[in-house]
Amino acid sequence: MKKFSTDKLINELVHQCLKNGWRWRSGKKHDILIAPNNRRMAIPSSPSDMRARHNFQRDIRALSAENR
Incomplete structure (x- = not known):
């Protein structure tokens, strides 16, 4: 699992986005x-x-809303 950020929550958010x-x-x-x-x-x-x-x-929520 690639580490994108030193912040744990940001890392989790990025991995969730990649799965989606x-x-x-x-x-x-x-x-x-x-x-x-x-x-x-x-x-x-x-x-x-x-x-x-x-x-x-x-920002992720805003971009996700644009996708719908």
Whole structure:
């Protein structure tokens, strides 16, 4: 199992997305998570902000809503 982030919750969210048909691509500084509708977002590899996990989760929900 690839480790995408040092944050445990972000790692779990990325793995759930991958199981649901999302893809990932390696980037220069951050890995990229690609939604089924080809929208992209960066995966924070070492988040230092307290709200980083909540912001990432919010962004995933927003992209998931666009897929429906």
